[in-house]
Amino acid sequence: MFEGKVVRFNKQRGFGFINDGESDIFFFADSVLNREDFYIQEGLSVSFEIAPGYKGPQAVNITIVNEESAD
Template sequence: MSSRTGIVKWFDKEKGYGFISADAGDDVFVHHSQVKGEELSEGVSVSFDIGEGQKGPMAINVHTI
């Protein structure tokens, strides 16, 4: 599994989810349970892997960079 990178497009801390704008051009769902380390906020650079969520692809193993 290769890591991808992107920028947090938005993240709702109360609801615990948001989206990452991946460098590959797609938007990827992210859930707070997959965030390792710092909390996410808009504009933060991240690295992540892609996993399969209940509703399709989602970011897993998310780390700020």
């Protein structure tokens, strides 16, 4: 498992990027496992796995570590 923070998220299109400290990794909103009552936003800490995607690596099996935004 890797850890990082959501650095960009496009709510209308349902995708964003997570920074793991080295690079930005693409993700789809439906890859977030614990998002029932949750609004995905920039600054969230997450843990995730990396899988091959259509245009390169992407984050999958994303779990939210906290729901507080980093200001």
